[in-house]
Amino acid sequence: MKIGDQVRFLSEVGGGRVSGFQGKNIVLVEDEDGFEIPMLMTDVVVIGSEDYDIGKVNPIGSKGQEARSNARDDADPEPEEKPTTFKPKPLERREGERLNLYLSFLPDEVKEISSTGFESYLVNDSNYYMQVSLMSAENASWRLRFCGVIEPNSKLFVEAFDRSQVNDLERLCVQAIAWKQDKPFLLKPAITTELRLNLTKFYKLHVFQPNEFFKEPNWTEDIIRDDKPAREMLKS
Numbered sequence: 001m002k003i004g005d006q007v008r009f010l011s012e013v014g015g016g017r018v019s020g021f022q023g024k025n026i027v028l029v030e031d032e033d034g035f036e037i038p039m040l041m042t043d044v045v046v047i048g049s050e051d052y053d054i055g056k057v058n059p060i061g062s063k064g065q066e067a068r069s070n071a072r073d074d075a076d077p078e079p080e081e082k083p084t085t086f087k088p089k090p091l092e093r094r095e096g097e098r099l100n101l102y103l104s105f106l107p108d109e110v111k112e113i114s115s116t117g118f119e120s121y122l123v124n125d126s127n128y129y130m131q132v133s134l135m136s137a138e139n140a141s142w143r144l145r146f147c148g149v150i151e152p153n154s155k156l157f158v159e160a161f162d163r164s165q166v167n168d169l170e171r172l173c174v175q176a177i178a179w180k181q182d183k184p185f186l187l188k189p190a191i192t193t194e195l196r197l198n199l200t201k202f203y204k205l206h207v208f209q210p211n212e213f214f215k216e217p218n219w220t221e222d223i224i225r226d227d228k229p230a231r232e233m234l235k236s
Helices: 063-076 163-169 199-203
Strands: 006-009 017-021 027-031 037-039 043-049 102-107 118-124 129-139 141-150 154-161 171-179 191-196 219-225
Touching: 006 027, 017 037, 102 129, 102 171, 118 129, 118 141, 141 154, 154 163, 163 199, 171 219, 191 219
Parallel strands: none
Antiparallel strands: 006 017, 006 043, 017 027, 027 037, 102 118, 102 219, 118 154, 129 141, 129 171, 171 191
16 A cells, blocks of 8 residues: 555545555545545555556666566565654644754664664654755765655655765755745745764664654654754855
8 A cells, every 4th residue: 555545445435545654554545625534554445546657768778677677576575655644634733833844864673773774754843845955965065865845744755874874964954945835824934954963873772762753763853943943054
């Protein structure tokens, strides 16, 4: 089951489109009126899906396509969808009128913290949509690691990386623009902020703890707190 699948309820009349997940057992189903209904995965059945791969270009020719097809047949099953929401609708909250944005790191194997790889997420804890760019420093330049839109009160998977790539994250830059769709809103200034991560925390088990955004152990750093950047961008 994935986002975009059409599903039908087993225990009651109705159904809709899968719009997100809460934890491992709850699926959010958007009905025809646009409301999201949390349901147990065992109480829904998939009746159709949307194909978002139409129009992809194959730049490596027929031999490459055949090789990829054979590799796909031998590969492990696709992983489950990444969690995207942490608060049920309605999304509008009084405290959500202030921008709060976080960067979270989740270890693949928390009991093997000295050697495990990680996943990173951006968490938007506000009533606003956010266009976010995440960059890492390379000498005097920057490299884009992620650029995308995060919906209100949701979290978005950024990337997976192994232990050898941790040093690339010591100095990060985040740029964010916020807005609301189809409704009036207070204008928020565009924000550029710089993060200096203490990389030794990637080796400390006690740093990774569950919080309101993740049930799994994680390390979460502030990017924007109550409309203000956690750290001003350094200018030479």
